[in-house]
Amino acid sequence: MGTKLLKSALYYLFSFSENNEITLCVGLDNEKAIHLYKAAVFKVEHELVNYECM
Secondary structure (H helix, E strand, O other), X not given: OHHHHHHHHHHHHOOOXXXXXXXXXXXXXXXXXXXXXXXXXOOOOOOOOOOOOO
């Protein structure tokens, strides 16, 4: 269900000509989200080494 919803949202976003790329950030420990994004054909380009909230 999540994959279908995400793919529908992406289809809608790409229906606007000014959108040609979508990026996102997800924590490495969020395995369910990573699986969902990969199922929607997202690919890993970078991994964040350190993040500190102030």
